[in-house]
Amino acid sequence: MPEENKTIDASQPFWDGIAAGALVMQRCTHDQHVRFPIQDSCPVCLSEDYEWVPLSGKGEVLSKVTFHRAYKPEWADRVPYDVIFVQLDEGPRMFSGPAEGHQGRLKIGDRVIARFEEVQPGNRLPVFAGEGD
Amino acid sequence: MAWGRASIVGVGASRQGKLPGSTSLGLGREAFVNALADAGLTKDDVDGLLTMPGSSSPEGAKHYLALGERLGINPKLTGSMNMGGATAGALIQQAALAIDAGMASVVACVFGDAARTSGSKFDAAQGAEVSWGGWGFFGNAANSAMGAARHMALYGTTSEQLGWVAVNGRRNASKNPHAVMRDPITIDDHQSSRFIVEPLHLLDCCLITDGGVCVIVASPDRARDLRQPAVDIWGMGQGHTLQTFEKEDWWYLPHQADAINRAYDMAGVGPSDIDVAQLYDNFTISVLLWLEHGGFCKPGESGPFVEGGERIGLGGELPINTAGGNLSESYMQGWLHVVEGVRQLRGECGERQVEGAEVTLITGRGMTLNTASALVLGKGA
Numbered sequence: 001m002p003e004e005n006k007t008i009d010a011s012q013p014f015w016d017g018i019a020a021g022a023l024v025m026q027r028c029t030h031d032q033h034v035r036f037p038i039q040d041s042c043p044v045c046l047s048e049d050y051e052w053v054p055l056s057g058k059g060e061v062l063s064k065v066t067f068h069r070a071y072k073p074e075w076a077d078r079v080p081y082d083v084i085f086v087q088l089d090e091g092p093r094m095f096s097g098p099a100e101g102h103q104g105r106l107k108i109g110d111r112v113i114a115r116f117e118e119v120q121p122g123n124r125l126p127v128f129a130g131e132g133d
Numbered sequence: 134m135a136w137g138r139a140s141i142v143g144v145g146a147s148r149q150g151k152l153p154g155s156t157s158l159g160l161g162r163e164a165f166v167n168a169l170a171d172a173g174l175t176k177d178d179v180d181g182l183l184t185m186p187g188s189s190s191p192e193g194a195k196h197y198l199a200l201g202e203r204l205g206i207n208p209k210l211t212g213s214m215n216m217g218g219a220t221a222g223a224l225i226q227q228a229a230l231a232i233d234a235g236m237a238s239v240v241a242c243v244f245g246d247a248a249r250t251s252g253s254k255f256d257a258a259q260g261a262e263v264s265w266g267g268w269g270f271f272g273n274a275a276n277s278a279m280g281a282a283r284h285m286a287l288y289g290t291t292s293e294q295l296g297w298v299a300v301n302g303r304r305n306a307s308k309n310p311h312a313v314m315r316d317p318i319t320i321d322d323h324q325s326s327r328f329i330v331e332p333l334h335l336l337d338c339c340l341i342t343d344g345g346v347c348v349i350v351a352s353p354d355r356a357r358d359l360r361q362p363a364v365d366i367w368g369m370g371q372g373h374t375l376q377t378f379e380k381e382d383w384w385y386l387p388h389q390a391d392a393i394n395r396a397y398d399m400a401g402v403g404p405s406d407i408d409v410a411q412l413y414d415n416f417t418i419s420v421l422l423w424l425e426h427g428g429f430c431k432p433g434e435s436g437p438f439v440e441g442g443e444r445i446g447l448g449g450e451l452p453i454n455t456a457g458g459n460l461s462e463s464y465m466q467g468w469l470h471v472v473e474g475v476r477q478l479r480g481e482c483g484e485r486q487v488e489g490a491e492v493t494l495i496t497g498r499g500m501t502l503n504t505a506s507a508l509v510l511g512k513g514a
Binding site for chain 2: 035036037043062063064065066067068069071072075078080081083085092093094095096097108109119120123125127
């Protein structure tokens with residue numbers, strides 16, 4: 001495998017997790033820090049040793065915005081649509097979107113849980129639904 | 134005790150606005166020529182050249198090389214930096230350190246960008262390692278909108294309160310003959326302007342313009358022999374959150390408070406000493422956060438602070454963005470904030486002059502929301 005492709009290849013477990021219906025992220029085996037975005041070393045202790053662990057998929061909506069402008073053609077028929085900022089229970093934070101049926105329904109402070117949906121054709125990603133739904 | 138070991142001796146801007154056929158280098162040259170004339174210097178006096186490549190600069194990190202070639206300068210000290218809207222303050226800090234160390238005697242800090250006519254790059258998808266675009270997250274407005282939405286949820290801040298920042302900027306721009314957008318706006322105009330990324334309306338967002346700016350730094354002794362009243366650099370600070378989401382409260386940008394407090398400490402001043410402030414306004418929410426980070430009000434209280442526009446207006450307790458800022462004067466990524474700060478201390482701002490202005494705070498932020506710089510400038514004795 002060419003060296004320059006190493007980091008791309010290293011993200012495969014994340015995508016495999018999505019395909020299997022689990023939110024899988026890297027946990028440092030030295031300090032147990034769970035990190036996201038994916039990178040090849042721990043930003044806390046700089047260790048390169050880590051394992052892929054399934055997360056609960058649960059978290060809280062830290063913030064939410066609604067795109068009224070389509071910045072890319074493939075989003076033109078989707079506006080207005082929400083993007084949320086999620087605090088995962090295990091520590092990492094990420095941008096994501098509402099699960100099907102949750103557009104316009106998630107609010108800041110809501111408890112949410114991950115689902116896995118094809119957000120755009122051929123692009124299956126974690127999205128979030130209300131935890132009680 | 135203020136630091137005061139370097140001074141701003143010249144400021145200059147190019148034409149601003151929609152300038153077909155202009156280039157980053159050409160606009161930088163135009164500003165450089167104007168700043169030299171302002172200072173009463175010639176290009177042969179300049180022995181330091183620090184630059185910020187514009188978003189339209191094909192030279193990238195070699196921008197200093199291309200600009201030096203165009204200006205016919207072989208400096209003792211040079212380089213380019215890009216920390217987005219924090220660059221103006223950060224480069225001027227580099228210039229001040231070089232002056233203080235004796236590595237150069239006159240340092241020109243230059244920015245130019247043909248962002249408007251070359252096609253804006255500011256809407257590009259964010260993130261190299263993870264594409265947030267997968268969830269439809271694009272552009273710089275969205276990051277600030279995330280912060281605005283959370284500020285609203287936590288503190289009850291309203292869109293109308295954000296609107297007062299826009300109204301204030303335009304009101305000041307109407308008194309600035311060089312501002313690109315000078316027609317006054319109302320809160321109703323702000324509220325009825327279309328949403329870009331909710332909660333941010335169009336009038337919460339800065340302009341995209343072509344233009345260049347140059348700021349010339351020299352020693353305080355040299356400043357006192359030159360054409361303009363001396364404006365001294367009292368304090369300098371930076372703060373950064375390079376980790377983005379790894380940092381709790383990233384959305385609130387606590388590093389901006391660090392940048393300001395470092396500048397205050399170096400200057401030996403606090404918020405009550407600031408007569409006028411130029412606070413980086415890529416979006417209206419930015420100004421609310423700066424007001425809290427600068428200690429002008431408590432966390433969460435910036436909405437009521439700006440409401441009605443009196444406190445932040447000319448004649449108010451803290452006039453801000455007196456030339457119109459990024460929202461109305463021109464989007465020079467904070468460089469014109471420095472120019473206006475200098476002009477206020479020189480007392481040359483005409484009908485937008487803040488009477489008796491002796492100390493000013495100038496802030497910048499950039500690279501999504503991750504970098505911040507602050508300058509405290511003082512009127513020379």
